[in-house]
Amino acid sequence: MTLEDLNELAEKELERQKNFKNRLLYCSAAGCVSCGSNATRDAFKKSLKEKGLDKEVEVLGTGCMGLCGEGPLVKVGSDDTLYQRVDENAAARIVDEHLLNANKVAENLINPDDPFFASQMKIVLENCGKINAESIEEYIAAGGYQALAKALTEMSQDEVIDEVRKSGLRGRGGAGYPTGLKWGIVRKAKGDQKYVICNADEGDPGAFMDRSVLEGDPHRILEGMALAGYAVGASQGYIYVRAEYPMAIERLKLAIKHAERLGLLGNRIFESQFNFRIDLRIGAGAFVCGEETALIRSIEGRRGRPRPRPPYPSEKGLFGAPTLLNNVETYANIAPIINRGSAWFASIGTPKSTGTKVFALAGKIKNTGLIEVPMGIPLRKIIFDIGGGTPEGTEFKAAQTGGPSGGCIPNDHLDIPVDYESLATVGSIMGSGGMIVMDSESRMVDVAKYFMEFCADESCGKCVPCRVGTKHIYLLLDKISNGKATQDDIALLEELCVMVKETSLCGLGQSAPNPVLSTLRFFRHEYEELLKPALHFEQSEKSR
Amino acid sequence: MAILTLTINGEHVSGKDDESLLDIARQHDVHIPTLCHLDGLSDVGACRLCLVEVEGQSKLFPACTTKPQEGMVIRTDTERLKKYRRTIIELLASEGNHQCAVCVVNNHCELQNLAYDVDLQYVRFPYLYPKKELDATHEDFVIDRNRCVLCTRCVRVCHEVEGAHTWDIAGRGIDCTIIADMNQPWGTSASCTSCGKCVRVCPTGALFEKGQTVAEMEKQRDFLKYIVHARQKREWVAEQIEEE
Numbered sequence: 141m142t143l144e145d146l147n148e149l150a151e152k153e154l155e156r157q158k159n160f161k162n163r164l165l166y167c168s169a170a171g172c173v174s175c176g177s178n179a180t181r182d183a184f185k186k187s188l189k190e191k192g193l194d195k196e197v198e199v200l201g202t203g204c205m206g207l208c209g210e211g212p213l214v215k216v217g218s219d220d221t222l223y224q225r226v227d228e229n230a231a232a233r234i235v236d237e238h239l240l241n242a243n244k245v246a247e248n249l250i251n252p253d254d255p256f257f258a259s260q261m262k263i264v265l266e267n268c269g270k271i272n273a274e275s276i277e278e279y280i281a282a283g284g285y286q287a288l289a290k291a292l293t294e295m296s297q298d299e300v301i302d303e304v305r306k307s308g309l310r311g312r313g314g315a316g317y318p319t320g321l322k323w324g325i326v327r328k329a330k331g332d333q334k335y336v337i338c339n340a341d342e343g344d345p346g347a348f349m350d351r352s353v354l355e356g357d358p359h360r361i362l363e364g365m366a367l368a369g370y371a372v373g374a375s376q377g378y379i380y381v382r383a384e385y386p387m388a389i390e391r392l393k394l395a396i397k398h399a400e401r402l403g404l405l406g407n408r409i410f411e412s413q414f415n416f417r418i419d420l421r422i423g424a425g426a427f428v429c430g431e432e433t434a435l436i437r438s439i440e441g442r443r444g445r446p447r448p449r450p451p452y453p454s455e456k457g458l459f460g461a462p463t464l465l466n467n468v469e470t471y472a473n474i475a476p477i478i479n480r481g482s483a484w485f486a487s488i489g490t491p492k493s494t495g496t497k498v499f500a501l502a503g504k505i506k507n508t509g510l511i512e513v514p515m516g517i518p519l520r521k522i523i524f525d526i527g528g529g530t531p532e533g534t535e536f537k538a539a540q541t542g543g544p545s546g547g548c549i550p551n552d553h554l555d556i557p558v559d560y561e562s563l564a565t566v567g568s569i570m571g572s573g574g575m576i577v578m579d580s581e582s583r584m585v586d587v588a589k590y591f592m593e594f595c596a597d598e599s600c601g602k603c604v605p606c607r608v609g610t611k612h613i614y615l616l617l618d619k620i621s622n623g624k625a626t627q628d629d630i631a632l633l634e635e636l637c638v639m640v641k642e643t644s645l646c647g648l649g650q651s652a653p654n655p656v657l658s659t660l661r662f663f664r665h666e667y668e669e670l671l672k673p674a675l676h677f678e679q680s681e682k683s684r
Numbered sequence: 685m686a687i688l689t690l691t692i693n694g695e696h697v698s699g700k701d702d703e704s705l706l707d708i709a710r711q712h713d714v715h716i717p718t719l720c721h722l723d724g725l726s727d728v729g730a731c732r733l734c735l736v737e738v739e740g741q742s743k744l745f746p747a748c749t750t751k752p753q754e755g756m757v758i759r760t761d762t763e764r765l766k767k768y769r770r771t772i773i774e775l776l777a778s779e780g781n782h783q784c785a786v787c788v789v790n791n792h793c794e795l796q797n798l799a800y801d802v803d804l805q806y807v808r809f810p811y812l813y814p815k816k817e818l819d820a821t822h823e824d825f826v827i828d829r830n831r832c833v834l835c836t837r838c839v840r841v842c843h844e845v846e847g848a849h850t851w852d853i854a855g856r857g858i859d860c861t862i863i864a865d866m867n868q869p870w871g872t873s874a875s876c877t878s879c880g881k882c883v884r885v886c887p888t889g890a891l892f893e894k895g896q897t898v899a900e901m902e903k904q905r906d907f908l909k910y911i912v913h914a915r916q917k918r919e920w921v922a923e924q925i926e927e928e
Contacts (some may be wrong), residue, residue: 426856443853448729448749601834601853601860602730608775611858612809632808639771642744643732 141403142411143289146280149402153281160198162239165215166226167269168201169208169355170348170387171509176227177201177212183231184214191235203356205269207256208348209508215269223248255525256507261488263496264472265512268356273391276398279359285404287478288363291370292410295478300371301327304474306482308494313339313430313467314542314571315647316493316560322464325454326372329462334374336365337458337465339435340381340388343427344543345594347574349498350468352510354381354388357472358395362405362418364471367478369416372464377418380435383425392420427544427598431646432465434600445600446646467572469498489515493559497573503540504530504579513558520554523577534579538662542571544591544598545651547658548584567658569651584663585670588656589617595652606649609640613656620670630667634660690756699752706734706747709760716760717769717798719776720835721748722885724908726844731835733769733798736760744768770802778809779858780816781830787889790899794887795833814858821871824894825883829861832890838862838882845911850876862890881908 157163166172166181181199188194205213210224214231216238223234223245230248237243262268271278279285291300305320326334338361342350354361365377381389396418399405407415421439428434429444436458438444457463473495477485486494493515499522502508506528513522523529523539530536538548547568549556556562560570578587596610616633619625637653637660644650660667686701692714699708704727709716719731729746736747739757747760759765776782776795784790816829839851839862850873854863864870883891884903892901913919 428856445853448746450751596857599857601855601857602728602836603732604730604772604775604833605732607834607857607860608779608812611812612775612778615810636771639768643735643768643772645729645732645746 141409143293146285146289149277150281150283153277156277157198157281161196162198162217163215164197164199164217164239165202165205165269166199167203167205167211167213168273169204169268169352170385171204171208172211172213173387175211179228180212180214180226180231183228184235187232187235188239191240193235193239197239200272201274202271203268203273204265204352204510206260206265206511207250207507207509209506210250213250213269220252222250222252224250256509256511256528259517259521259526260512261496261514262512263476263485263488264353264360264469264498265356265510266476267360268352268510271357273356273358274394276359276395276402276404279357283479284359284475285363287475288366288370288404289410291367291478292412292414297327297371297373300367300478303477303482304371307473307477307485308482308492309470309473309477309485310493310560311467312469312473312497312572314545314569316570319466319470322454322466323368323371325452326374326462326464329455331462333376333459333461334372335458335461335463336369336372336374336377337435337439337463338365338377338379338468338471339430339432339465340379340385340468341423341430341435342385342468342572343382343430343598344545344572344574345591346500346502346576347543347572348500349510349573351385351388352500353468353472353498354385355391358388358391359399360472360475361392361468362395362399364474365418366405366409366416367474368464368466368471370414372462374464375415375417377416378421378439378458379418380421380423380429380439382423389420389422396420426600427594428600428646428648431648434646435465436463445602446648448645469573490557490559492561493570497558497570499573499575501527501575501577503576504534504582505577506531515559516557518555519549519558522558522575523554527577530577530579534581536577537580537582538578538584540568540576540578540587540655541574542569542651542654543574543576544594545569545647545654546571546574547654548578548587548662549658550662567654567661569654583621584659584666585617585621588659589614589621591655592617592652595648599648599652603643603645603649605640605643606645606652609636609644610649610652612636613640613653617656620667623670624672625670626672627668630660630671688752688754688756690752690754690758692758693760701752703752704748705736705745705750705752705756705758708752709747709758714760716747717801718748719794719798719833719887720837722837722841722905722908724845724912725837725840725885728836728840731833732772735765735768737762737765766802770804773798773802773804774807774809776833777804778807779812779814780832781813782888786898787831788892788896788898788901789889789903792899792902793889812858816861819864819870820894821869822873822876822878823871824878825870825880825891826894827862827864827870827891829890831888832862833888834860834862835887836862837885837887838891841881841885841908845908846877846879846881848875848877848879851882884908 214223214226309319310316434444434446453463592614601607727748729749734747735744737759818828820826843849864873
């Protein structure tokens with residue numbers, strides 16, 4: 141495979157697509173499939189055959205189109221007319237009216253000028269909902285593997301790292317460590333064998349960003365990892381993906397197979413000296429395996445328990461070798477940075493948090509779904525413009541970012557820009573991108589209790605504060621929620637939260653108290669309203 | 685190997701770069717409480733009792749797994765650390781069944797000593813008593829998991845020193861428990877060599893010898909030092925017979 145071969149493949153694919161008068165894209169990501177998009181696809185195929193259009197219209201399954209709450213979603217024609225809630229009947233109508241008579245079906249139509257689309261900016265998700273996720277040719281036709289070709293033929297390893305560093309990209313897994321810096325450390329680390337790992341063990345409740353990227357555009361991850369492998373000098377990559385994502389696993393397997401067949405993974409990629417292979421490792425359902433040292437142990441075939449850092453994986457990681465570990469979304473940003481340059485990427489977002497961020501909007505919000513916004517966008521804009529606010533009749537109360545490791549942001553702070561530093565000032569974190577919206581009906585004590593139950597259940601049990609402490613925090617929250625607690629219990633709760641946060645071994649325990657501490661900070665009255673009425677002793681002068 | 689200078693609790697001390705902060709502190713008679721650490725075994729940083737403050741770092745570091753750096757300024761005895769250590773011991777006391785008065789290692793128990801050290805008179809948390817099993821199927825030994833603090837010394841000594849790897853951890857969170865082989869009765873374990881190392885390193889009465897009653901079981905842990913030392917220096921390796 142050379143760059144010429146790659147371009148030829150892209151042209152051939154575009155030629156093939158021209159053979160069809162129309163393309164009909166249906167969302168085949170997990171959300172829409174569970175609303176019945178496979179039945180919709182069959183209905184389209186049947187209907188097209190009946191009308192004799194099956195040779196003119198190509199029906200394709202794509203990745204997530206964003207508005208997951210309104211699925212199944214379908215895109216039709218060259219202007220990408222988007223339809224929502226397309227069931228079998230609606231499918232037949234779309235064929236009859238839109239494809240045969242060029243009249244749009246008003247009742248399923250989504251307004252393209254809706255603020256849901258207007259405020260978004262797509263880099264990571266640029267191919268999601270546009271290309272067939274199971275076709276490497278379509279990815280190549282959309283400019284895929286150009287960045288890898290460019291890096292391998294024109295750039296040195298240090299130049300690649302320099303581009304990533306200058307782009308200002310920070311780790312999208314939540315902590316926000318500068319990606320270029322991490323790559324530089326692994327590049328400089330001594331060792332004949334180095335590894336590149338992609339953390340696809342997305343486990344926060346309500347988060348589905350990485351899943352959508354893996355299901356909708358798997359080659360982008362492979363390309364990002366290959367670029368990372370070249371930059372740091374690794375020949376082997378692993379994608380650690382959770383078993384709960386069977387569709388992502390299937391598509392990754394297929395993508396790896398296709399890439400190997402075309403020589404985009406394997407030996408002497410683009411006729412360079414660079415060899416790179418990627419294997420999948422499937423997680424068995426432990427949240428803690430998203431923590432990097434536990435994840436590495438799990439890949440090694442051992443029990444997924446974190447170990448103290450330092451040494452960091454960049455010095456001593458998988459099988460003791462220097463290891464680069466990044467999140468799915470981080471890798472998804474690499475190819476665009478190499479293609480379009482670091483200056484372009486750095487111009488998006490804020491000076492300290494560049495680029496875009498994908499969020500999974502869930503909870504009490506009108507537009508449930510997957511969005512991508514430039515960093516620094518006010519939180520209010522995400523929730524009220526893009527998300528459409530809370531459902532009728534209820535009032536917005538708080539947005540929860542960062543899942544069980546994050547915090548709640550109340551109404552008063554809704555104008556803060558969404559970047560790593562600003563979110564930290566209000567006691568939350570960027571996290572991996574889960575955003576759960578709560579309305580006036582949500583009880584904040586129960587929200588905190590839910591997350592704490594999750595953390596106590598997912599604790600690996602290695603260190604004492606996390607194993608026993610999270611359990612006691614949960615029991616205290618339960619006591620408060622059931623109206624059996626006193627003011628002393630709140631004081632004990634706060635003390636224990638701070639202690640677990642400061643003394644736990646890994647990120648799970650260190651961040652587990654965050655939902656409690658942040659709800660205590662902003663919604664303390666809700667805790668206090670639930671307290672047992674204090675006993676009043678009337679003391680007479682005599683008894684004193 | 686380099687000699688480094690660092691400050692512990694205001695005193696200038698020196699230590700080697702391949703030692704841990706705990707080693708260096710102990711060489712200079714600075715007491716840091718530990719539970720999962722045992723000389724001769726690898727360190728895992730699990731009990732969090734040996735956490736120390738490092739100047740310029742917001743996080744606390746376990747002394748047992750942290751390597752020294754030139755000019756490091758460390759505090760081991762601040763009020764914050766003392767409070768956290770106390771809470772850790774309190775959490776452990778609330779977790780299992782730690783009724784000293786009826787325990788085989790009463791007065792010889794590391795957890796009990798730690799509780800004395802912090803003057804733990806009562807526990808502010810409800811007792812959890814997760815349902816754990818006692819296993820007396822082994823010929824010579826008993827494991828009472830209700831007294832286990834999950835320090836994993838037994839797991840480590842069995843794997844690292846004896847080389848049998850009989851013990852492992854199963855479950856997660858509060859339900860974590862020590863298991864023999866494939867979670868089977870200890871007496872049926874095919875890998876156990878009945879060496880008794882696990883019993884001797886156990887800090888509490890979770891592992892004990894049969895036939896011992898309340899407060900009778902005393903554990904000698906020094907043996908480990910000698911075994912590990914002898915192995916490292918190859919003192920017990922038979923001299924090679926010269927081939928003609």
